[in-house]
Amino acid sequence: MEISNIWYFLSALTLLSALMVIMSKNPIHSVLYLVFTFFCISAHYVLLNAQFLMAVNIIVYAGAIMVLFLFVIMMFDLKKNIPESKSSLTKLAGSVVAGTLLVILIAIVRKNNIPAPLGDKFNSQTGMVENLGQVLYGEFLLPFELVSILFFVAMVGAVLLGKREAGERNF
Amino acid sequence: MNYQPQDFLPIFVQLAAALAFIVLVMVLTHALGPKRHSAKKDDSFECGIESIGDARTPISVKYFLVAILFVLFDLEIVFMYPWAVNFKQLAWNGFYEMIVFMGLLLAGFIYVIKKGILTWEK
Amino acid sequence: MTAIIALSLFGISNLFLGFWFPRKTIQLVTLLFLVVSMALTVSDWNHELLWFGNMFRTTNTSINFSLIIQLAAFFVVAFSKAFGQDDEHTHPAEYYAIMLFSVVGAILMVSFDHMIVLFVGLEILSVAMYVLTGSDKRNLRSNEAAIKYFLMGSFTTGFLLFGITLVYGATRSFYISNIGTILTTTAPESMPSFLFIGVLLIIVGLLFKVSAAPFHFWTPDVYEGAPTIFTMFMSTIVKTASFAALFQLVSGIFGSLYTVWVLPVYFISMLTLVVGNISAVYQQSVKRMLAFSSISHAGYLILTVSSKQISTTSSILYYSLSYTLATVVAFAVLILVSEYQSARVEKPENFSSFEGLAKNNPGLALCFSISMLSLAGIPLTAGFWGKFFIFSDTFSRNIIYPVILAILMSAVGIYYYFKGIIAVYLKAGEIEKIEVPTLFKMALWACTLGTIILGIYPSLVKSVF
Numbered sequence: 159m160e161i162s163n164i165w166y167f168l169s170a171l172t173l174l175s176a177l178m179v180i181m182s183k184n185p186i187h188s189v190l191y192l193v194f195t196f197f198c199i200s201a202h203y204v205l206l207n208a209q210f211l212m213a214v215n216i217i218v219y220a221g222a223i224m225v226l227f228l229f230v231i232m233m234f235d236l237k238k239n240i241p242e243s244k245s246s247l248t249k250l251a252g253s254v255v256a257g258t259l260l261v262i263l264i265a266i267v268r269k270n271n272i273p274a275p276l277g278d279k280f281n282s283q284t285g286m287v288e289n290l291g292q293v294l295y296g297e298f299l300l301p302f303e304l305v306s307i308l309f310f311v312a313m314v315g316a317v318l319l320g321k322r323e324a325g326e327r328n329f
Numbered sequence: 330m331n332y333q334p335q336d337f338l339p340i341f342v343q344l345a346a347a348l349a350f351i352v353l354v355m356v357l358t359h360a361l362g363p364k365r366h367s368a369k370k371d372d373s374f375e376c377g378i379e380s381i382g383d384a385r386t387p388i389s390v391k392y393f394l395v396a397i398l399f400v401l402f403d404l405e406i407v408f409m410y411p412w413a414v415n416f417k418q419l420a421w422n423g424f425y426e427m428i429v430f431m432g433l434l435l436a437g438f439i440y441v442i443k444k445g446i447l448t449w450e451k
Numbered sequence: 452m453t454a455i456i457a458l459s460l461f462g463i464s465n466l467f468l469g470f471w472f473p474r475k476t477i478q479l480v481t482l483l484f485l486v487v488s489m490a491l492t493v494s495d496w497n498h499e500l501l502w503f504g505n506m507f508r509t510t511n512t513s514i515n516f517s518l519i520i521q522l523a524a525f526f527v528v529a530f531s532k533a534f535g536q537d538d539e540h541t542h543p544a545e546y547y548a549i550m551l552f553s554v555v556g557a558i559l560m561v562s563f564d565h566m567i568v569l570f571v572g573l574e575i576l577s578v579a580m581y582v583l584t585g586s587d588k589r590n591l592r593s594n595e596a597a598i599k600y601f602l603m604g605s606f607t608t609g610f611l612l613f614g615i616t617l618v619y620g621a622t623r624s625f626y627i628s629n630i631g632t633i634l635t636t637t638a639p640e641s642m643p644s645f646l647f648i649g650v651l652l653i654i655v656g657l658l659f660k661v662s663a664a665p666f667h668f669w670t671p672d673v674y675e676g677a678p679t680i681f682t683m684f685m686s687t688i689v690k691t692a693s694f695a696a697l698f699q700l701v702s703g704i705f706g707s708l709y710t711v712w713v714l715p716v717y718f719i720s721m722l723t724l725v726v727g728n729i730s731a732v733y734q735q736s737v738k739r740m741l742a743f744s745s746i747s748h749a750g751y752l753i754l755t756v757s758s759k760q761i762s763t764t765s766s767i768l769y770y771s772l773s774y775t776l777a778t779v780v781a782f783a784v785l786i787l788v789s790e791y792q793s794a795r796v797e798k799p800e801n802f803s804s805f806e807g808l809a810k811n812n813p814g815l816a817l818c819f820s821i822s823m824l825s826l827a828g829i830p831l832t833a834g835f836w837g838k839f840f841i842f843s844d845t846f847s848r849n850i851i852y853p854v855i856l857a858i859l860m861s862a863v864g865i866y867y868y869f870k871g872i873i874a875v876y877l878k879a880g881e882i883e884k885i886e887v888p889t890l891f892k893m894a895l896w897a898c899t900l901g902t903i904i905l906g907i908y909p910s911l912v913k914s915v916f
Contacts (some may be wrong), residue, residue: 161334203336206397214407215433229393235345265645270429291411295423300503302408302426304559304571306433307459309401311552311575313437314466315582317446318517318545433463440466 165205172198189227196220210286394446405434452502452509454491454517455555464550468543476534478890481547488554492517505626513562515696515768515916520557523687523775524550529781529894531680547587550684553579555694561699566615566625573611576605576692580685584677596676603669605661617649618634631704639708644752647711653735654701654712661749664723671730674742675800679789682738683782687775688747690770694752697705698767701756712755721853723750724860731867738800739786739825740777740867742785744826747864748774751841754853758844765916766840772912773825773833773905780822780898783891784815790886793898803872807880814892815885816875818899825866825902828861833905 175198178191196219203212283289294302373380412419412427419426441447461484468477495509502509515585534541552575559572582606585597619625622633634642639719655666674682701712715888727747734740752770755763785800788808790797809816825834838861845854887895905912 174339174382204334205549207332207334209332210336210411217393218404218407219399222396222403224395226396226400229396232388233390233393243806262648266648268646282333283331287411287414291415294408295413295415295426296418296714297504298506298552298567299426299507301565301567301571303433304413304568304575305408307552307555308464308571308575309405309434310437310459310463311549311582313398314399314439314545314549315551315578316394316397317441317444318542318549318582319585319588320397321391321444321446322390323540433459436463436467440463443467443470 210287454488458488458555462548465548472709473756474543489521508564516561517558524554526779527684549579560692561695583681587678592676596673600673607659611746614649614652617645621646628703635707657697671742679786691771720753729864736800758848760844768916771836773837774856776901777822777825778900782819784819802874803811806878808875811884820872827865831906833902836909
């Protein structure tokens with residue numbers, strides 16, 4: 159099979175499942191479609207020869223983050239909270255804006271002056287763990303260490319917002 | 330080593346095999362097993378106390394807090410993978426970098442424990 | 452450069468200090484931390500250097516911006532009153548730690564030389580802000596504001612990231628100095644056209660953070676819902692940092708793509724001025740009025756993006772400083788008055804609760820009025836010179852109609868800022884003497900004096916920038 163055919167198939171699948179995320183009425187189904195979307199994106203990473211990203215995407219997004227999503231859905235009483243539907247004017251405005259962006263992006267792709275990969279500099283192994291580690295712990299040292307500060311903010315934030323305070327109900 | 334996308338084919342074959350097995354078994358059990366429906370038999374706890382209400386009750390935020398902390402430390406482990414693969418090439422410099430990273434997150438972990446987030450009963 | 456390392460460590464140590472020390476001590480220690488980090492920032496003065504694999508650049512401009520940000524954080528901490536006495540529901544150590552972390556993010560945003568550092572800095576700042584916005588957990592408005600800010604903010608961070616990706620795809624570089632060289636040496640026609648989309652998406656992502664007009668809808672709700680002390684933090688630090696990043700990118704490295712962004716930027720700046728000023732007129736709540744006033748000040752700042760005079764950077768720095776000093780005072784007085792009125796009237800943040808403030812609290816009334824005058828741009832205050840420098844820079848670039856509109860709109864601004872002054876001095880009302888802590892009083896007078904000194908001797912600071 160031609161590799162571009164696989165790409166087209168995967169992209170169609172990704173778009174379809176992403177659409178189902180926002181179109182399905184049941185939030186649990188939405189989450190499951192989202193997991194499927196993440197798997198499709200991981201498959202895209204395989205096509206790009208980025209095995210590390212693929213593994214991380216499945217472990218972190220499809221695994222851990224989706225569990226959080228399910229937790230959040232379980233924390234709400236879904237029967238009481240049926241989201242009110244937006245007015246048709248809002249929907250229309252949203253579609254116009256999104257449609258304009260889509261048209262612009264398509265027009266740009268069709269202009270066809272996307273630079274070809276540099277033949278001599280192209281390295282198919284860029285996405286492999288060894289090369290990624292070399293870059294991450296060499297050139298990208300500052301962002302790497304800063305991520306720990308970002309984690310810290312997230313951790314303190316979670317503790318601050320999620321900790322049960324005195325006088326709150328406990329179950 | 331020179332990996333190409335087609336090297337992942339075995340993984341996909343395995344995935345497909347696993348999925349196919351699940352589908353096959355599920356179809357088989359439904360097709361082969363006898364079907365006897367009754368109100369009692371379709372109950373969640375057939376021979377327990379009568380079930381009241383709904384399973385969809387809100388859960389405590391404590392579970393969520395633990396889950397969020399799990400995700401954070403899970404991400405931290407992800408950063409260790411490319412480091413471990415390159416352990417020898419990165420030599421001492423890489424080691425110090427990782428010590429700083431882990432040290433910061435260890436401080437976070439100690440903070441979380443001291444704050445009593447992981448103690449269930451208080 | 453050492454300041455970001457120091458601030459990160461200070462933030463972590465703050466968390467642990469919270470286990471052992473009372474809240475007053477933590478407040479003082481945090482102030483000390485900020486003074487130390489300001490000293491460390493100054494120590495890089497006149498050393499134009501690249502750090503950490505060329506990802507972090509210290510120039511005198513970036514040092515000035517960092518200093519303004521840290522000064523604003525200093526005043527916010529001084530005005531925080533150690534978050535009251537309520538040990539059950541407030542966590543001062545955590546609040547101060549998150550503030551210090553977000554200052555790290557803000558410093559990264561003003562001194563990045565690599566797109567990823569910009570992104571990580573923005574994320575640190577934004578995540579910290581989402582948390583602080585929702586920190587008043589029992590208040591429904593605060594919760595709503597936090598979720599609104601989080602959803603909108605993460606969506607636009609996506610825009611910024613998409614823009615960075617497209618620019619990277621077109622130029623094959625994350626380093627903004629490289630991107631700048633590539634863009635100036637290559638003819639725009641031979642660049643891939645998605646470069647231009649990338650540039651516009653980056654601009655949109657950052658304009659959201661400075662709350663410019665079509666992207667401003669979150670601002671009033673979030674500013675109103677968040678605890679006032681964190682609104683003060685947001686309206687000064689987030690705005691200064693994001694605008695510095697925007698200015699460095701747009702006016703600096705995308706300068707050769709002038710024709711791509713100049714019309715949208717003009718349009719946005721004019722729209723921001725009109726929306727911010729006209730909506731502020733109709734507000735009953737001082738907090739909401741200040742939110743719209745911060746939108747309109749973003750409009751004045753965006754005007755300068757395209758002016759490209761030698762003095763533009765110093766004008767922006769001067770404007771940011773004068774805006775910061777005035778806004779901080781306005782919010783500080785609002786905190787005192789609304790705390791006093793919260794038990795007495797239904798809506799303690801309205802103009803009506805300021806009525807008669809001057810009778811028993813002449814000091815507070817004076818500080819509030821001077822900050823309002825400065826925000827309105829009345830002569831002898833810092834705000835006047837800020838507006839003057841910006842208008843003259845923009846005018847000398849032959850950008851005439853937007854400047855005329857801006858001048859008209861600042862005339863509209865005088866109306867709603869004077870509404871505050873009238874409420875304070877001319878309306879009758881009963882406000883007893885409000886007890887002000889010493890530290891709070893000192894910070895209040897320092898800011899007010901700063902506003903006046905900057906207003907009388909603008910060259911004092913302008914020559915440093």
